[in-house]
Amino acid sequence: MTKITPIVLCGGSGTRLWPRSRKTKPKPFLPLVGEMTLFEATLDRSNNAAQFAPPIIVTGKDHLAHVEAQGGNVDGASIIVEPEAKNTAAAIALAAERLAPDAIMLVCPSDHHIADVAAFRNAALAAARLAEQGWLVALGIEPTMPETGYGYIRRGEPLEEGFRIAQFVEKPDLARAEQFLASGEYSWNGGIFAFQAGRFLEELARHRPGIADAVHTAVGRGRQDGLRFHPDPESFAAIESESVDYAVMEQTDRAATVPASMGWSDIGNWQALRDARERDETGNCARGEAELVDCRNVLVESDGPRVSVIGLEDIAIVIDGNDVLVTTMTGAQKVGKLGGASRQ
Amino acid sequence: MTKITPIVLCGGSGTRLWPRSRKTKPKPFLPLVGEMTLFEATLDRSNNAAQFAPPIIVTGKDHLAHVEAQGGNVDGASIIVEPEAKNTAAAIALAAERLAPDAIMLVCPSDHHIADVAAFRNAALAAARLAEQGWLVALGIEPTMPETGYGYIRRGEPLEEGFRIAQFVEKPDLARAEQFLASGEYSWNGGIFAFQAGRFLEELARHRPGIADAVHTAVGRGRQDGLRFHPDPESFAAIESESVDYAVMEQTDRAATVPASMGWSDIGNWQALRDARERDETGNCARGEAELVDCRNVLVESDGPRVSVIGLEDIAIVIDGNDVLVTTMTGAQKVGKLGGASRQ
Numbered sequence: 001m002t003k004i005t006p007i008v009l010c011g012g013s014g015t016r017l018w019p020r021s022r023k024t025k026p027k028p029f030l031p032l033v034g035e036m037t038l039f040e041a042t043l044d045r046s047n048n049a050a051q052f053a054p055p056i057i058v059t060g061k062d063h064l065a066h067v068e069a070q071g072g073n074v075d076g077a078s079i080i081v082e083p084e085a086k087n088t089a090a091a092i093a094l095a096a097e098r099l100a101p102d103a104i105m106l107v108c109p110s111d112h113h114i115a116d117v118a119a120f121r122n123a124a125l126a127a128a129r130l131a132e133q134g135w136l137v138a139l140g141i142e143p144t145m146p147e148t149g150y151g152y153i154r155r156g157e158p159l160e161e162g163f164r165i166a167q168f169v170e171k172p173d174l175a176r177a178e179q180f181l182a183s184g185e186y187s188w189n190g191g192i193f194a195f196q197a198g199r200f201l202e203e204l205a206r207h208r209p210g211i212a213d214a215v216h217t218a219v220g221r222g223r224q225d226g227l228r229f230h231p232d233p234e235s236f237a238a239i240e241s242e243s244v245d246y247a248v249m250e251q252t253d254r255a256a257t258v259p260a261s262m263g264w265s266d267i268g269n270w271q272a273l274r275d276a277r278e279r280d281e282t283g284n285c286a287r288g289e290a291e292l293v294d295c296r297n298v299l300v301e302s303d304g305p306r307v308s309v310i311g312l313e314d315i316a317i318v319i320d321g322n323d324v325l326v327t328t329m330t331g332a333q334k335v336g337k338l339g340g341a342s343r344q
Numbered sequence: 345m346t347k348i349t350p351i352v353l354c355g356g357s358g359t360r361l362w363p364r365s366r367k368t369k370p371k372p373f374l375p376l377v378g379e380m381t382l383f384e385a386t387l388d389r390s391n392n393a394a395q396f397a398p399p400i401i402v403t404g405k406d407h408l409a410h411v412e413a414q415g416g417n418v419d420g421a422s423i424i425v426e427p428e429a430k431n432t433a434a435a436i437a438l439a440a441e442r443l444a445p446d447a448i449m450l451v452c453p454s455d456h457h458i459a460d461v462a463a464f465r466n467a468a469l470a471a472a473r474l475a476e477q478g479w480l481v482a483l484g485i486e487p488t489m490p491e492t493g494y495g496y497i498r499r500g501e502p503l504e505e506g507f508r509i510a511q512f513v514e515k516p517d518l519a520r521a522e523q524f525l526a527s528g529e530y531s532w533n534g535g536i537f538a539f540q541a542g543r544f545l546e547e548l549a550r551h552r553p554g555i556a557d558a559v560h561t562a563v564g565r566g567r568q569d570g571l572r573f574h575p576d577p578e579s580f581a582a583i584e585s586e587s588v589d590y591a592v593m594e595q596t597d598r599a600a601t602v603p604a605s606m607g608w609s610d611i612g613n614w615q616a617l618r619d620a621r622e623r624d625e626t627g628n629c630a631r632g633e634a635e636l637v638d639c640r641n642v643l644v645e646s647d648g649p650r651v652s653v654i655g656l657e658d659i660a661i662v663i664d665g666n667d668v669l670v671t672t673m674t675g676a677q678k679v680g681k682l683g684g685a686s687r688q
Contacts, residue, residue, distance in 0.1 A: 319668060323650050323652065324650065325652045
């Protein structure tokens with residue numbers, strides 16, 4: 001079959017992992033789990049010439065230096081530099097415009113963690129096969145808890161290698177999330193999609209002709225600069241910011257899903273990071289010099305100072321430059337709203 | 345009556361307020377409550393010429409620079425520089441040897457906090473009157489909780505301005521401490537004593553003749569150097585380390601106590617410090633730049649970095665140089681045993 005072209009989306013900064021993640025060094029470019037950064041690990045997952053073509057990285061000017069510093073080792077990688085951030089529908093369309101119509105694209109956010117790379121590649125393969133048949137495919141992450149921070153996908157009738165999507169569901173409250181988990185019919189929408197490039201553009205033109213036209217023009221008037229491609233800023237500026245979920249996936253009658261159980265996490269806050277990390281027998285994990293006494297499930301992340309902790313459970317302690325964060329794991333969702341996080 | 349001579353004891357470093365308190369800058373010399381350091385506040389409490397004579401400060405070489413820097417504003421203060429630390433019996437005896445036999449001495453630890461200075465002065469006056477009658481007087485701090493970290497004093501028959509001491513009790517377990525509190529017969533032994541200098545030396549000679557003789561020799565062979573007096577190191581080296589409680593107070597049949605309710609705290613750990621500080625309506629107190637969200641009874645002490653805290657209760661966060669301490673208040677008693685605290 002056609003090799004899969006990874007479309008690595010590298011936008012946004014995210015404030016929920018402040019103070020470690022900052023505007024100047026945002027989440028994808030930090031080695032949050034293991035030795036590689038999340039961005040490097042994203043490239044590494046599809047660094048397999050038998051299955052994958054070289055990636056197209058879609059990013060903005062602010063992240064370009066990081067992208068080039070961390071993505072330089074991938075042969076044939078190319079970069080689309082967005083003049084400004086216009087959400088995922090436009091970002092994916094830019095890449096689709098640069099590919100042959102029958103190319104299979106796999107949209108990969110660059111700030112997630114996937115523990116089981118083999119499972120990811122198997123799911124990508126199944127999704128690609130469905131995409132070749134004209135389906136627009138979302139990987140459906142098997143849920144492991146009643147998470148209220150994610151969108152859900154309800155499975156419909158079975159297909160050869162997956163399911164039709166019966167419904168996209170916005171972030172539910174806890175009671176509904178628990179029902180979803182119990183029913184076994186729901187997956188998390190992790191933002192990983194497989195499309196045939198031409199089919200994607202057709203569907204975009206049908207449901208969001210404005211975005212499709214503007215992207216087409218921006219690419220037509222764009223300029224190549226080595227490995228970088230710069231869409232035309234003026235055409236791009238007019239584009240409506242919309243997610244691919246809203247603009248295409250929820251509109252098309254050819255949406256499908258492939259279930260995937262692959263140790264996925266969006267590393268969406270300090271609790272999620274702790275859960276994705278290797279921990280000791282008391283559930284603690286520390287980076288930097290730390291002494292933990294009578295502690296359980298504590299995350300310590302220090303860029304220098306020695307940290308001593310006594311008697312605490314389920315908290316995160318993060319030291320970065322002139323900032324110290326101490327939060328309960330349940331409080332971690334409020335980190336992005338802190339004064340420090342907004343000041344960066 | 346005779347003016348009271350404060351004997352300000354300034355020894356020990358203490359590791360329980362690590363990392364703020366360190367060997368190089370120990371607890372008495374830090375502005376832990378209010379603007380003054382504990383040592384400065386100790387001098388200030390008896391800085392009242394109508395009631396008090398100039399103080400005698402007993403300290404060691406390590407603390408001398410701090411003592412002179414922070415005590416220089418008290419007229420007539422003098423300093424006894426111990427060649428080495430030999431606990432309180434010897435320290436008090438050094439001062440007694442330097443005073444006239446009928447002088448009234450008030451022994452004041454320099455690392456405690458007393459909120460109500462007027463109450464302190466009243467209690468000191470009552471204790472001094474008893475001391476003039478030949479009693480050896482311990483202030484009896486009115487207990488406010490079943491503290492297991494202090495020694496207790498049980499009151500005996502009433503005297504004109506206080507009580508005979510029926511018994512000294514070592515640090516009790518919680519059940520006994522609760523009995524003590526409920527009975528109303530017990531006070532905390534805060535280490536504040538009033539003696540006539542001659543009577544003290546008589547009792548010391550009776551019960552610990554070795555200490556009394558050695559101190560007498562060390563003072564006889566000592567040398568004056570401006571405001572500093574240096575006891576003879578060789579004679580002093582032979583002295584047995586013993587507390588005044590063991591060596592004298594528990595031995596004499598003339599031990600008395602004056603009850604005192606004066607907002608006393610030994611600032612013995614981070615919890616005690618939090619409780620002594622002014623706090624906001626949610627019980628939090630912060631020094632340094634701090635943002636507290638959904639927090640109660642949290643102490644933040646930072647020497648620079650900005651601290652953000654979410655969702656925590658009854659914890660202390662202390663940042664000093666290259667060290668960060670995060671502890672529950674109940675865990676605060678273990679601070680002295682941390683690796684960091686032993687490394688200083």
